[in-house]
Amino acid sequence: MSTRTDAPTRREQILKEAARLFAERGFHGVGVDEIGAAVGISGPGLYRHFPGKDAMLAELLVGISERLLDGGRRRVQEAAGDPEALLGSLIDGHIDFALDDRPLITLHDRELDRLRETDRKRVRQLQRQYLELWVTVVRELYPAPPEAEARATVHAVFGLLNSTPHIGLLGRTAMESLLRRLAHGAFGSLGA
Amino acid sequence: MSTRTDAPTRREQILKEAARLFAERGFHGVGVDEIGAAVGISGPGLYRHFPGKDAMLAELLVGISERLLDGGRRRVQEAAGDPEALLGSLIDGHIDFALDDRPLITLHDRELDRLRETDRKRVRQLQRQYLELWVTVVRELYPAPPEAEARATVHAVFGLLNSTPHIGLLGRTAMESLLRRLAHGAFGSLGA
């Protein structure tokens, strides 16, 4: 667990505020002037840090997809050979992500089509690989259902876990354990 | 079950295509010319049927919210006194909706903030009432969890059921029964 203590760079500030604004009002609904204002500079000043508005969205989506996949792969390494523990670990990791980076989780399946084809393909590939991690372990644990069904199940559980943006009043840890229970309950129904 | 055989009106064509386009590219990402082109007329021709682009989105969102709530209330009437059957009925109804009106389900929690305050409040109120239907029956069936938890659970299951936009290759009926099983599995975890 490496925690950063140094101040965020201007680039990072911009990305964070852009993520929040894009999630709130949609990519096309946010102007560069607003993003600039959110970090205390004015619109065109952003172009010292990014070649364009598209590039900000691209970096956000590629970034989150890479971090999700990396985290998933790390967990596969750690819990190799114990599918049950691994699935639990993947669920916990995804929940942490959904609760910590709410705007990014929102963007991640909402604004994908606003990317240039190159970036979009890259993001989709990363997402597919991440999903594949889940599908593999789900199929080890529940061999009965056909692959398409396992895939759809994982998708649906993602939808369940990512539903968190809408909610507030339950507290972080309570929400965490609730989502964990619900996800396990959903997967469990594959065995019955 | 009342099925319509008469041809759709121009208004209905417009709403359907607008829903599809809004879901695909976002409200701000679609121009009125595109919507017009999708129904074979050109941009400004739409203003013979709607006072503006906002009004199309408003009618779509209010419409879907009302239909969801009406269907839910009907099911509450039909299955009154049998919470288990009622929850099953609500789940089935929501699944039908999610599979039949995919673009609308997408819009419904994605573009709500693009509405004028009046319409937004109305939609939110309808959504809240619909959610309340679910929360009531869930609390009857699983009295242990506090209300906030029941509410978050219903939200999460909505996320699960609405995840269907992303998927295709499983076939309508297979998807239907899978989602039903997953939703019951998630709710079931509240009793353990």
Place this chain on the structure above:
DNA sequence: CCATCAGGTTAACGACCGCTAACCGCCTTG
């Protein structure tokens, strides 16, 4: 101590978008 450069500023341009204006043909109906 001056040159450089990173990181800002404001002005402005061209494209696009929602919407209005003005016009028109066709069906309906008294």
Place this chain on the structure above:
DNA sequence: CAAGGCGGTTAGCGGTCGTTAACCTGATGG
């Protein structure tokens, strides 16, 4: 058969948006 309105059309206006141009300033380092 004339009148009117329904449902279109094209032209164009005003505003906004992403981006570029030109300029400025304070810190840095040889």
